[in-house]
Amino acid sequence: MDTAGHSEATAPRGLELTPFRGLRYDPDRVGSLAAVTSPPYDVVVRPDGLHHLQSSDPYNIVRLILPQAGTPSARNEQAADTLRRWLDEGVLTADPEPGLYVYEQRDGDGMLQRGLIGALRVTDPQDGLVLPHEDVMPHVVADRAALMRATSANLEPLLLTYRGNGPTAAATRAVERAAEQPPLLSTTTEDGFTHRLWAVTDPAELAAIQADLAHHQALIADGHHRWATYRRLRQEHPSPGPWDYGLVLLVDTARYPLRVRAIHRLLHGLPVADAVAAVEGHFRVRRLEVPLPEALDALADAACAGNAFLLAGDGAFHLLDRPDPALLARTVPADRPAAWRTLDATVLHATLLAHIWHIPEDSPAHIAYIHDTAATVTKAERDGSTAVLLHPVREEVVRDLARQGVTMPRKSTSFGPKPASGLVLRALDL
Known part of the structure; x- marks a missing residue:
């Protein structure tokens, strides 16, 4: 199980990133890993981009994150049925042991981003641990929540940033060490980005990462609606349990600065x-x-x-x-x-x-x-x-406003590169 479970009365002292058994595509069952990936659900330019992704491979992740049917309930049922079928057919398989995942993105212009994918404990706004900088639209949160309920899965990680303590910090060292090893997967998507993924499963290393992150707060770079969805679903389900956590990519922007676009x-x-x-x-x-x-x-x-x-x-x-x-x-x-x-x-x-x-x-x-x-x-x-x-707005302006508790107008910024959807998923009922 990917959640140890803590009492809701226990005040979190910092970011709590926990290992989980990732669901990943079996490369032997799909045309290519690049062909089954997608940008995050809200970046897919519809309808052109959606049709392009659907036709790129019958198992493209867009069939889960943006299912197409006549009504919202039918769309969510379709996504749930598709996910179950892919699991039954072995198209998606669970990794054998829980881990955190080191994720790397690199493009031809010298952009290099690395971070940690894990299940982050969902906290309340007053805890000040995960800082939003934008408002959300209630109908989008309701839509994402219905999809997550139906599939019982976090289908794509949201993007969080934090300011690390330099190259000797445990989380930074773990990321760098992993990137020196052969990856679990490597693929290049049509936008020119190369994506690589590694698993960190050693208990001592996981403990060191968690101890390091416990002293930090994070800024939501991309995924405000999904974070609001995680919070809503956590309130709906008994705690402790898997809904206490949500899938995130956590990037140290002191080491790997993001691009900020409008x-x-x-x-x-x-x-x-x-x-x-x-x-x-x-x-x-x-x-x-x-x-x-x-x-x-x-x-x-x-x-x-x-x-x-x-x-x-x-x-x-x-x-x-x-x-x-x-x-x-x-x-x-x-x-x-x-x-x-x-x-x-x-x-x-x-x-x-x-x-x-x-x-x-x-x-x-x-x-x-x-x-x-x-x-x-x-x-x-x-x-x-x-x-x-x-x-675009500068990242320092975004972070300073977030620390003051001031949210920017919705959809004010686009941090990137964003994690590709489809490389690792989290099932809540494993």
Whole structure:
């Protein structure tokens, strides 16, 4: 069993990362390990990306994390049936003994990320051990919770970061030592990333890792909705038990810094001409007849001086900057730190979406959140909608706000590289 179980009354003193028996694809039963992986569920650009992944291999993990059926209950039943069938057929098999998993991602541009995958004890917000930096959308949490209940599994790890104590720290040493050994698996996905995985099963080494991590807190880099889901499901199930824990990838960003990118918005049903007309007089607006990379450079330059956004969807780009200070004072809540009030995402949601364009931020019929910049522009041009492109926030700003207990507007940042889904799963009923 992957959970030792502790009384809910026991106050956690730090991160508690526990070993588990990972479920992994049998490479002899699938076309290739790369073909069964997927980006996290909320990064898959639907419907194009979903169809591409479904057709890449009949056992692609997307059939579990984004099942397709007519109703939510039918989708979840389908995922549960698929998981059971793959287990019965030996497509997915459980590793023989519990362990923590060292996971490495590397690309051709010199990006190297390593971290530990394990089952993390789910804690309450007041414990201050796992720091969120974004709000969540209740309907997404409800959707993920229903899927986890149906499958009784954590199908993909969320991404957490912490600041380690240097190269001699036990967790860091364990990660480095594992990476010198032959991996359990190695595969290269079509995005050019090479993924490798090792298991750490030695009891003494596991104990040293756990003792090291017990002195740290973590920042949620990616997976706020899944963490909120873990918390909801823990409350629903008796403790101690497997639902006290959730699957995470924990990365020491003092050793392996992450990339931080923006998450863009696609505003359904709002033509660019209408969006631009509405902001005239409130922002400076400049039309840019340049390719996307040059437009993003212009956005980066403008963002150095203040709030800036790039609108797209009509074949050109429109750079919005220099917002009217009186408008910001009137629309941005004043009861938060200055670092929060001046975020681009704050101004986007409080000023542009709420007051100028009158678009509800939590309505999928009105707004979509997309990670891929080019895909956001393409969809806007195809649909006659407006793409709002943002410049990324620095990790230090995110962490400082999180430590103050201040959440950023939802979908403000995209930390990466994100763990590929499908390399290791956690079944709660093993």
